[in-house]
Amino acid sequence: MQNKLFLLCSALLSFALLAAACSNDDNTDTQDDASDTALISLEQECDAWGGIQAPAGFRVNMVTDIGKIDDGTFNEFAYEGMVAAAECFDIKETGVIETASEADYTANLNTSASENPDVLITVGFLIGTDTLEAANENPDISYIGVDQFHPEYPNNYIGVLFNEHEGGFIAGALAASLSETGVIGVVGGVEIPPVVKFLNGYEAGAKHINPNISVLKVYNESFADPAKGASDARQFIGEGADVVFGAGGPTGSGGIKAAAEAGAFAIGVDQDEYYTTFDGGNAPGSENLVSSAIKRVDLSVFRNIGEAVRDTFSGGAYTLTVDNMGITYAPFHDAAVSPEVAATVERVRAGLADGSIETGICAIDGLFLGENSACD
Template identity: 40%
Template sequence: MFGRRFSVLIVAVMVLGIILTACGAEEAQKVCAVLDTGGENDRSFNEFTLKGARDAAAEAGLEFAHIVSEAETDYEKNIQNFIDEGCSMIITVGFLMGDVTAAAARENPDVDFAIVDVEYFPGLGCDESLSDCYEEDLSNVTSLMFAEDEVGYLAGVLAGCMSESGVIGSVSGMEIPPVVKFVVGYQNGARTQNPDIETLNVYIPDFNDPSTGKQAGQAMLDDGADIIFGVGGNTGNGGVLAAHEAGKLGIGVDVDQYNTYPDVAPSLLTSAAKNMDVAAFNAVTAFANGELQAGINLGTVENEGIGLAPYHDQEANIPDECKAAVDEAKAGLAAGTIDTGYGP
């Protein structure tokens, strides 16, 4: 009788252990973020992706960790370290992490990946013989993308309407698709307000070179530009700083730089914002709910994934007709009746 009771007790303990183990495994889900170079307080991609991901993980009760890459050579190592630590979802940030993220996803199909600003196409991220990278190869990858050409177009409409000299500029980072989309939209939006406007642009192969960006901005100002759009992280910030110091106007990028770049805040017309914190928050929340889908999540004017930031200190200086032109363009983009002119 004692032996029978003892056996029942052992079975009960084993069952309880299995239940606790299962609960522990569920509680151990961990979200990790591998940030690009530039620091976690870069006032841009790293800072806002980190904020959205961390807030969502906290709200969902998930463990969270992040690391800042010191150099491009750190990307693969940082991702692998998080895989070894048992991260269930890994968010990577930026175009330069595209290849290493795809490689890690292929080797670790049980880990979910989300990458900011990188999309994969046959021949560009997966084998060209495939018809869909996500369905046939990267089934555990979600690309968090933004229609930069749309918000760039809105910034251009505003700049084209506001420019008194008939010359505007953009100081851009690397010549990669997201940056090119900003520039093309900006230039075409400006031409809707002034078909003869001169649009200056330079691509600088570095997102963290404010000194070179400032020099480029100054050169554009010397050529008559009175509005500078900074399209390239800290490099673009240098261009906007040049405009501010010259008493001209600037347009920020990626986030509302009125709040993140106070040195130039009084001179900012607006910022062409990508709501990266919202995109990261939604991706982590979807993961926590078991609803994260592979493929491209695109932020547009229509779904409010992108948009112009408030006019802040320049509100009273922007004529009503310029504000109306921006509103009209926004409505047209949302309705699909305006083509930004960008084509891959």
Template identity: 35%
Template sequence: MKKKISVLLSIIMMLTFALAGCGGQKAEEETPATEEAKLKVALVVAGGLGDRSFYDSSNEGFDKAKAELGVEGSVFECKNDPGLYTDQMINAAQTSDVIIAVGFEFDQTLKEVAPQFPDKKFIYIDNVIEGIDNLTSIDYMENEGAFLAGALAALESESGKIGMVGGADIPVIRNFRAGYEAGAKYVNPDVQIEVIFAESFEDPAKGKESALALYSKGVDIIFQVAGKTGEGVFEAAKDVNKKAIGVDSDQRYINPDVIVASMIKGVGLSVYESLEKIQNGTFESGTVYKYGTNENGVDIGYGTEDMPQLVSEETKAKIQELKEKISSKEITVPEV
């Protein structure tokens, strides 16, 4: 009798282990594979989105990276308030793997914040800081693009007087000016060039006031290098029936009747390419990436094909020829 009970217990135990094994296998099969962690990115802009220029271009590159590379993250706006620069940069670093700082204003902030987060990658757009291992700079050769804009302005001007409205008298804008003046003088040594600094990148009213002052001097085409302030330049051009050249993005869509072309700065391109390099393991932290004519970092845009073209095909060909000469180093563009 005891032997029968013992055999029965053995059978029960074997069945119990078998069922447990089956159950464990089933649970393992039903457990979904862990999704690969997505790269978390923060775009920190010194100003704000909606400028239809510099900051919006950076966000376009960010949006493209989200759609095509699968990165995720958000935008931190500082609205040109220096009191927000450090806080927003720290907030971004605490929540992200990669922090893209857009704007020359972040120079001191990055020098202080980046070393506090050595395991995070910081990318500085439109300025250069060297000597910090986890901080990479993106430097645009805006002088090369401005050279093309200056040549275009001089070729398109009927009065022989052209102008430029800058957002502020700072190094990056002075570099625009150097290229603009060199390009204009290259195609017309006798051209007269007038420049005004509006002292703001966020004030269209100041942009309009500055542009009207230049137009009143006989200037008939103005290159705006002033962010959102530049929208006032376009308004002034419309009011007095003169011409303008946009900046950073192809801005012809804003008013294709007065904006003849735009000097495009590949901000969005550099943002996208940087994130792509991080994902494929070719990104070099602590270095400087330069974007000039050879890297499609600067160019001239004439709007879409459905817009009325205000620049002749002959002039476009001349600008393309100048671009190729810059790329081949036949023309050396001055910089400051």
């Protein structure tokens, strides 16, 4: 199934180099236009499916991770993928349940399943165990679990996985290229494999550029505590960090917002936080939001809904990587990024894509290879 999904978009993908960016408006516009060509749009993805339509009564439901569908994280990105798929495949019936706490996972899944959807999307690593149980109990529902790894999946359950360590590596290379103090930081969420992959990938990417750089890292007990993330970022800045990466939902977003407002460079995650956390350039500190490490959650949701619509849905792991454009980075927008830094970041991305650069991170648990990782 994974190969079929990749072939759907292979004709659409172009690996054009990002144009060099600089601080004047004309060159920034050129850079943004070039980087946008490396991002397959949902409209292009729809065209690739050849106009197939869902049967009458086809229904898609979604249960979010803790948060909302407009929270600027992968909840929102997954929702955008569902909405785009509904429009593309003429799906008339959709529903969303927003999760307030971990204690609500089981009840929310049961409520959503009671509506007899054809597809039920669940978002986040933490809801994965409940999703597996629900999939086993409801074999007639096709489950799409974003960020959910299991050793085995039933035939009606696809676990969408990402090589977050590759996205973190790119962010780290960017941070190290920008840092003047030799100290950078990253505000993480809960210490689970996707977050560990981001944080360790960030460290590895930074040290690929500058082996002597100091990388400050912190995990948090919640993905939904922007005040704590802001406090972490301010502490990092006090310790000399001049670039902060946020990889922890609203907690991480709180961190990069505080960092940017304080004058440090900031790097977002999951989707382009220039348009979410920084309100399209209208929020304070927007000029310091350098880029975002993007996980194309929207594409993964869209594609797997498409598989269900055409009755080719098959359980298993579906992994998005730099190579298949499921992991990438956002345009630099208002940030004053030099042509040299832009070229370095693109060189790193291309190296990850063709295999000439390796992260040194285990794709299963996010630990460094050789340090008792699951890959050793």
